[in-house]
Amino acid sequence: MKPSQEYEHVTSYGKLFAVLCVLLVLTATTITVSRVDLGALNIWIAILIASFKAAFVLLFFMHLKYESGLLKIAFIGTIGCLAVFIGFIFWDISFR
Amino acid sequence: MEKKAPDKIGVKLGMWLFLYTEIMLFGGLFILYAVYYSKYTADFIDAGKDLDLLLGASNTVILLISSFTVAAAITAVRRQKNRLAMGLIGASILLGLVFLVNKYFEWGYKFEKGLYPGSDVLLDAAPGKNLFFALYYFITGLHGLHILIGLTLLSVSLIFIIKKRIQSNRFAVLENSGLYWHLVDLIWIFIFPLFYLIL
Helix, strand or coil: CCCCCCCCCCCCHHHHHHHHHHHHHHHHHHHHHHCCCCCCHHHHHHHHHHHHHHHHHHHHHCCHHHCCHHHHHHHHHHHHHHHHHHHHHHHHHHCC | CCCCCCCCCHHHHHHHHHHHHHHHHHHHHHHHHHHHHHHCHHHHHHHHCCCCHHHHHHHHHHHHHHHHHHHHHHHHHHCCCHHHHHHHHHHHHHHHHHHHHHHHHHHHHHHHCCCCCCCHHHHHCCHHHHHHHHHHHHHHHHHHHHHHHHHHHHHHHHHHHHCCCCECCECHHHHHHHHHHHHHHHHHHHHHHHHHCCC
16 A cells, blocks of 8 residues: 655754743743733734744644645635624624 | 645644634634723623733743643654653643633632522623623633633644644644644634733
8 A cells, every 4th residue: 555644844853842932931921911001002913923933833733834836725714703703793792 | 655745834734724713713702802992991891800810821831831741742742752752742731721720719809709590690790791701601711611622632643742743844733733732822812912901
């Protein structure tokens, strides 16, 4: 039986560990920033940092950076759906 | 002798599509949170003070490390270091269990303070606070259920490695279980700031 997953890219332990370090630093950052009162900006910064963390997990731990275009486009499509969902909900409740 | 064409995308496409549905599921719940946050901001901030930042931060770190060990396990299998892979997956499962134990204590502290769905304390509290805890229990509860599912998948993968059903050229089960586990981590990455870091 011909091996089905022979030629795929393997992420090195070093790179994975570097990503973990980045994630831990971002976690420390988001906690630190949240203790400073920046008013309405706090939640947006927190979500921004969370999105960065999510991007690192997706691209490197979940290997999305090295996956085919199909999976990447499908992921962008999902986020697009969610963006429309969020946008329309807030458009709706803004005028109630 | 059987010849199969390599299908590097197909082996994980199903799991990725399922993960996208999970993103929509939790996305919908986060939208619910967002709407009520915008309506009851002060109440949410006040309610957030009842949550334990240290436990939340510990759980965040625990899941991030467990994602690393799962990803490293796949590298180990690819490099035919099966014993290392077993150890790494074992560590991931252990970390997941610690997460659940933390959750058990966390929810326990709150139950003692009368902060549980339908309690008098919450029903008498400001509506925003009641909503905050309703969302807290539902979202973290659903997330905890996903942790259990992820742990089950990782355990199956571990057994498969032990029984040599997962090899360096045939590891889709491990990879897909890993993807599910990373999603569970992803969801917590958003849960953490929304519940534990609001000022």
